[in-house]
Amino acid sequence: MKRSLAVAVLIVVSLPLWLEDYYQHIMILVCLFGYLGICWNILGGLAGQLSLGASLFFGAGAYTYSILHYREALPFGMSVGLAVLLVLILAIAIGIPTFRFGLSGVQFSMATIAFAEMARILVLHEPFLGAAEGFSLPFQSVYPSKLEYCYIIIALLVSAAVAFWWLEGRNAGLALKLVREHEATAEATGINARASKLAALCMSAAGIAIGGIFYAEYFLYLHPDSEFGFDVSVRIAAASIFGGRVSVLGPVIGSAILTPLAEGSRALVGVGGRGVHQIIHGLALIVACVFFPSGIVDGIRRVISEGLRRYHGRDA
């Protein structure tokens, strides 16, 4: 198991070196949405709070960083720090009342949508943030080729995966799982459910904000409809839900399946076939819900173990 994992990691890490430009781009997107999915999963999977407003943190991170770094000419580290700080403040400001009033399930999802939409409308209105024209970063990107971006996002992905894995096994992770399964029991065992959920929201938001900063640096153009839009939130959530919400691997596999499907169909069918990627995305979600409600990773695992059982059964 360990050896196969090492081989897989080696292949993935060497992949950008011999891929063409376009495939490097796809790989960056796969890793980006895998990374965002893992971050989303801290709140959505571990804590079981289905957030559909991840775009709020994504957009806030991207916008704050770009404006501080490029318009106000603050140093890189400081801009990133301030962007993450702002997103944390946002997350706390949203999280405290939301969990205080006991919003969970659908109501939590709807509240997150509402907050993200409010942010989108405000940014779309505010001339300081570029309003409907969007915000363009200097056309000269920091790195000359896609290779560097590829490795940056792989590094982010791996560190997020390790962090998630570490969190999952610790008391804090177990507490979150218990809150997800049964909040009253969690409270009875002395876990502060509200504080755990708030912590999960903050971690998730900070991670997503860093993803937003990467996105800004890579695409060099920000627009309220694409950064704060509902589509981004759904895309982030879809990657981890399709892959499986309880494991580290889920979002990565989910993104590795969904992103190439969406991008590939966009490239294959061309401009005439606009909307095809949405259809594929939607169909993938529907299939996942009807056949693999606990995610594709779990589904595959179950199919394999079922096959093995049959195989051995016939042998015996």
Add this chain to the structure above:
Amino acid sequence: MLAQALLSGLIMGGIYALVSIGLTLIFGVLKIVNFAHGDFVMLGMFLAYSCFRQWGLHPFNSALIAFPVFFVVGFLIERGLIEKTHRREQDIQIILTLGIAAVIQGLCTFLFTPAFRTVTVTGLAEVVSIGSLVISKAKLFGFLAAVLFTCLFVAILKFTSLGRAVRASADNPVGALLVGIDLPFVRSTAFALGIATVGMAGALVMPFLNVSPEVGALFTLRAFVIVVLGGMGSIQGTLAASLCIGLLESMGAALLSDSLKQLPIFFVFVVALYLRGSGDIDPEIKSYQPSALDLRR
């Protein structure tokens, strides 16, 4: 100026009532979280648009076609997809309906391109003036039709045996089964009815609203705002909330600015969620459901 905003808000409120009364049934009563709701409005608009382009059919006539078409579509979707998620957590339903929404949106983008489309009906282009107030005929007739169909819908829910069955199975699924109500059939029919009214609403608004594949999400969000604000499942509440949201939107546009007109809606939405916030929607009914379905199978 303010009176004009009030009037147009009221008119839009009437339209929203027809859109969200279907969601009241689906989300408030049946507890199906349908995030594809607004996309069916959009689909209805495109139906009316293509009927108009192809055969010159008046959008109000298309509304009558839309009803049976969307009824069948809704029935099939409930039977084929949503029913499979009844026993599961609501998260799965949210994702499933988001998937359905994406498919509808993608399909419309594929068929009609993302451009905005309009329909100009000759008889409805002029305006009616009441004193100093002006209202376009298209909006006025759309409003009247919406009010009529909303009343019809409410009457069905209140006075027919189907309506009684729907309300009974929402109140207490086990009890409904015991008195001989075919629960899955009633659920599918009610869902189909909700979708049918929404498709019809789409056709009715076509003469005065632009349609593009992206307008669906806006309708979905508005409809959820209205249903939550109206108390999830209360018909009177939904009607009142529709008018409130219509007014809020037009006042927002008049007092703030056109680009900020939706801000107050979401603000009110969040406040409404906080004030109502009590975790899952009716946990008691949720825990009833599996056993009720087990009885049948």
